[in-house]
Amino acid sequence: MTVAAHGDRAREERAGFVPRVLAVPAVIGLALLILPLGALVLRVEWSTLWTDVTSPEALSALGLSLVTGAVATAVCVVLGVPLALLIARSTVRTAAVLRALVTVPLVLPPMVGGVAMLFLFGRTSWLGGVLAEWGIRIPFTTTAVVLAQSFVALPFLVLALEGSLRATGTGYEQAAAGLGAGRWRILARVTLPLAAPGLVAGIVLCFARAIGEFGATALFAGNAPGVTQTMPLAIYTAFNGAGVTQGTAVALSLLLLVTAVGVLLLVRAWRAEAPR
Amino acid sequence: MSPTPDGEGQAAVPAAGGLDARVRVHRGGFALDAALQVPAGEVVALMGPSGAGKSTLLGVLAGMTGFDEGHVRLHGRTLDERAPGASRGRRTPPSSRGVVLLGQDPRLFPHLSARDNVAFGLHVHGATKSAATAGAVEWLRRVGLEDLGGRRPAQLSGGQQQRVALARALATQPAALLLDEPLTSLDTETAGDVRALLHQQLAATRTTAVVATHDAVDAVALASRLVVLEDGRVTQTGPVRDVLATPATRFAAAVAGLNRVVGTTDASSKNWLGPGAVTWRSGGLELPGPEGVRPGTSSWAAVFRPGDVRIVDGSPHGAGEWTARIVRLEQTPAGVRVRTADPDVAVDVAAERAARFAARETITLRLDPADVRFVAAGGDVLIDSPGDANPPLPPG
Numbered sequence: 001m002t003v004a005a006h007g008d009r010a011r012e013e014r015a016g017f018v019p020r021v022l023a024v025p026a027v028i029g030l031a032l033l034i035l036p037l038g039a040l041v042l043r044v045e046w047s048t049l050w051t052d053v054t055s056p057e058a059l060s061a062l063g064l065s066l067v068t069g070a071v072a073t074a075v076c077v078v079l080g081v082p083l084a085l086l087i088a089r090s091t092v093r094t095a096a097v098l099r100a101l102v103t104v105p106l107v108l109p110p111m112v113g114g115v116a117m118l119f120l121f122g123r124t125s126w127l128g129g130v131l132a133e134w135g136i137r138i139p140f141t142t143t144a145v146v147l148a149q150s151f152v153a154l155p156f157l158v159l160a161l162e163g164s165l166r167a168t169g170t171g172y173e174q175a176a177a178g179l180g181a182g183r184w185r186i187l188a189r190v191t192l193p194l195a196a197p198g199l200v201a202g203i204v205l206c207f208a209r210a211i212g213e214f215g216a217t218a219l220f221a222g223n224a225p226g227v228t229q230t231m232p233l234a235i236y237t238a239f240n241g242a243g244v245t246q247g248t249a250v251a252l253s254l255l256l257l258v259t260a261v262g263v264l265l266l267v268r269a270w271r272a273e274a275p276r
Numbered sequence: 277m278s279p280t281p282d283g284e285g286q287a288a289v290p291a292a293g294g295l296d297a298r299v300r301v302h303r304g305g306f307a308l309d310a311a312l313q314v315p316a317g318e319v320v321a322l323m324g325p326s327g328a329g330k331s332t333l334l335g336v337l338a339g340m341t342g343f344d345e346g347h348v349r350l351h352g353r354t355l356d357e358r359a360p361g362a363s364r365g366r367r368t369p370p371s372s373r374g375v376v377l378l379g380q381d382p383r384l385f386p387h388l389s390a391r392d393n394v395a396f397g398l399h400v401h402g403a404t405k406s407a408a409t410a411g412a413v414e415w416l417r418r419v420g421l422e423d424l425g426g427r428r429p430a431q432l433s434g435g436q437q438q439r440v441a442l443a444r445a446l447a448t449q450p451a452a453l454l455l456d457e458p459l460t461s462l463d464t465e466t467a468g469d470v471r472a473l474l475h476q477q478l479a480a481t482r483t484t485a486v487v488a489t490h491d492a493v494d495a496v497a498l499a500s501r502l503v504v505l506e507d508g509r510v511t512q513t514g515p516v517r518d519v520l521a522t523p524a525t526r527f528a529a530a531v532a533g534l535n536r537v538v539g540t541t542d543a544s545s546k547n548w549l550g551p552g553a554v555t556w557r558s559g560g561l562e563l564p565g566p567e568g569v570r571p572g573t574s575s576w577a578a579v580f581r582p583g584d585v586r587i588v589d590g591s592p593h594g595a596g597e598w599t600a601r602i603v604r605l606e607q608t609p610a611g612v613r614v615r616t617a618d619p620d621v622a623v624d625v626a627a628e629r630a631a632r633f634a635a636r637e638t639i640t641l642r643l644d645p646a647d648v649r650f651v652a653a654g655g656d657v658l659i660d661s662p663g664d665a666n667p668p669l670p671p672g
Contacts, residue, residue, distance in 0.1 A: 174340055175383040177370040179397035179448055189396070193387045 037257065044254055045247040052251035060226050061234035062255060068142065068230060069210040072149035073157075076206045079150075080157040081192075081199070087158070088165035099162070106155045113151050114219030117144075121220075144221035145228050149210035156209050157202035164198020165191070204267050208260060231256045294318070295452050295484055299336050299346035301329075301508075308332050308343075308508040314452070314501075316351060317482035321489060321499035321516060325527055329508045330488040334454045337486065338377040339370040350375070350451050351484075374451035380460050382441035384429035390440045391416060391425035397448040415443040419473060435466035439473065446481055453478070453485040459494060471497050492520060492531045504528050522651045523579060535585070537619045538577045538653045541565045556650065559618035560598040563643070566650035577653035582613060582624040584647040587633075588640050596643040604635050616641065 045052075052058065087098045105113055121138040122128045131138065138144050172194060176186045192199065214232040221228040223237060231252060238249030293316035301308040308329040314320045324330050335341035337348060339355065348356040355373055358365030384393050394412035395403075403411060416425050419439040429437055438458055445453055458474070459467040475498050478485055487498050495502050495516050502519040504512040504527065512524040523529035529536030539558030542565075554565035556576055566576055592598050600616035607613075612630035614623040616639070623641060625633075633639065 171381070171383055172385055174370065174377070176385075176396070176400075178338060178373075178376045179444065180371055180374070180400040181396070182371055185400065190385060194385075196387075 040250065040253055040257070043250050045250070048247055049251050049254070052248045053255045055248070057225060057234065058248070058252055058255065061229055061231045061252070062259070064142070064145070064226070064229065065211050065231040065256075066259070068145045068149055069207055072146045072153055072210040073203060073207045075146065075150045076154045076157045076210075077203065080154050080202070080206075081161060083154075084158045084161035084165055084202075085187075085191075087162045089170070095166075099159070102155050102158050105151055110148075110152050110213065110215030111219055114148060114216035114221075117147060117151060117216065117220045121147075139220060140222040140224065140228060142221075142227055145217055145230060148216035148220045149213045152213050152216055153206040153209040156205035160202035160205060161195060161198045164195040164201075168194045200267060200270075204264065207263060211256070211260065211263075231259075293351055295337070295351075295486070296349040297333075297337060297347065299333070299343040299348065301332055301336065301341070301343045303332075306332075306508060308336075310505060310508065310510050312337075312486070312503060312510075314484050314486060316484050318501070319478055319483075319485040319487060319499040321487050321495035321502045322505060323489060323492075323495060323502060323528075323531055324505035328505045330505055331456055333505065334377060334456050334486065334488055337452070338375050338454055339368060339373050340377070342367065374448075375454060376445040376448060376450040376452075377454045377456065378441055378445050378458055379456040380458065382429075382437040384432075384437055384440055384444070386429050389426050389428055390421065390432065390436075393429070393440055394444045394447050397444050401448055411447060412443075415447045416440070418477065419443045433466070435462050435470055438462065438470050442470075442474065442477065446477055446483065449481070450483065453483050455485065455487040455489075457488055457490065460490065474498055492533070496520070504531075521579075522649065524577075524651065524653070529579065533582070535580050535582055535621050536577050536651075537561065537621060538575055539619070540575055541569050560592075560600065561596075561619050561621070561643070562598065563596055563645050563648055575653045577651045579649045579651055580643060580647050582622040584643060585621060585623040586642045587614075587623060587625060587629075588642045590640060592640050592642075596645050596648075598641055600639055600641045602633055602635050602637045602639060605630060605633065614639075 083098075083102070087095050087102070090098065118139055119125060120127055121131070121144070123132055123137075128138070138147065168191075172190050173186050176190045181189070211230075212232060213230070214236065217228065217230060218233060218236075223229050223233045225234075229237070235249050235252045235256070238252060239246060295312065295314040297313075298311040299308065306327075306329070310329065310333055312320070312322070312333065322330050322333070332341060336343050336356075343356070343358065345358055345360045345362075346356075347354060347358070350373070354366065355368040355375075356366060358367075384390070385396065388396065391409065391412045394415050395405075395408040398408035398411045399405065413422070413425060416422050419442055421436060421439055421443070424432065424436065429440070432440065442458075455474070459470055462470060471494060477483075478498065485498075487494060489495060499516055502512075502514065502516040503510055504519065504525065506525060506527055512519055512528055519528060520532040523532050523534060523536055526536055537558045539556050539561070541554050541556050543554065554569055556563045556565040556578060558578070561578075563578060569576070588597065600621065601618065603615040603617045605612050605614055607627075608624070610624070611627045612625055614625060614630065614633060615621075616623065621641065
């Protein structure tokens, strides 16, 4: 009885004092997100689904998406964690400027990013010229896919982790330093573990964005099967009917959807085990 | 293991041992200009009103806060040094000072168990994983938490968290331990327990320590010496009980729970003192002056307990009686404290007697001159000035 009473109180406290009528737009918002996916599932041709998703083209696109998405996420972690630390530990003014710079790729249409990267790494640019002299060509390669994905995904990781780092503050780092810990040990044993929720959220968002990336990849990396044709590009190609049916496109979309949900569930399970 | 008797003359600490700091910090309108000496293995209490600069000073000692001029030396090693006007100086980072700062918030790492929190410091100092864990278990036993090593900080009470933080700090055998109001956020009983533990462990480990506190009880229980810091300056230092018995400032008197009334000495006009005697006067209060003092030479403060003042009937007559106006009545656990003006004197009376009085009323007070101690009140005069390290401040 005591337990029940406690449970009720906990639920009441959790509910707070949000106006009840807000439930209406909340449900509409949820419907906006879920209904299109439902419509997609309704169009699946179950008879040909298995052959569609196991076709060499589909598996090649899925494999390329997972590999490039994973590599892009790794790139984002290596570059984004230091960038998030830099922003979180700078003055309010500097942090505001840096945060604005990081946010720009978020508000830009990814296609614009693709064009911009083409201008930077293309043969006509200074950088592209230098790279070409060394025999390195980036546009329309798998490397370009990773670069394009990193470009659009990096802000998600940086912003999520930076918020977490800033909220934790430097008090625990000071305590660790007082106990004699050096900077690397503090980073590994105190700062990053404390920011783990932000880091995990950032990695999930980053990977999800990388897998779904289309616009920048299309312009900067192209649509070569097995080299730069990731799942979104394969789906786009399928919808345009170049050699395959629309059913294939729907099947591929379902495959991407299932993959994304699978990754999310995996991370959730891992976080549930982790201490909080 | 009581601290060595600490005479007035030997206050200056030899540079070889202990903590020796002299720093100036300017931050906007605030200026800290203070010297602090802690003999090796001893505990010094640091008291002062809020905003006096206690935390700033501890931050400087811990290496978290920079300063504009001065030095910090610890056991013969110069940690920081900066010459006047120099754009930069020597500064030792917090991680290589051997100074642990323990504040009101114990700052236990929330993602580690109590045991791993203590082991963290040991591991940093080169212990293997198993040795660090064994050391942590032993330290948790010493602070009475042997059964709770597996818990996370969030699963511990405030007092238990402070115990773990103390174990974590002492386990690293710090060259100096700085405690910034470590008991403030604890309830009275828990604070008493942790205070006793602190005293016991600081004495057992002979740790050189500074305790900033608002509570005279902490100073008496933990420290051998007391430093009073007011408005960024040291106003009094000395053995704890000496400072509390002869407070040099209103703040120190308030901490000690004493009345401190500044007055002037004068040739007596009262026949009850006899010819040639000197009286001390402040507002309506007149007392036989301090012995051997010539009239008008300096100002003196009369120090006496609120409980030694009596409320009497009738008009004032004779030694130590005066008319006072009640400013307000303050309820205290023991009764009522009556605040009077001109001079500002607090009088403690039993609750049932206080019902007779009201604010703005006029009463007659009596104070036995035998209950009064006179303290030189030269304004900025330092009692027990620690030699050259802290020269008397210029007048004005």
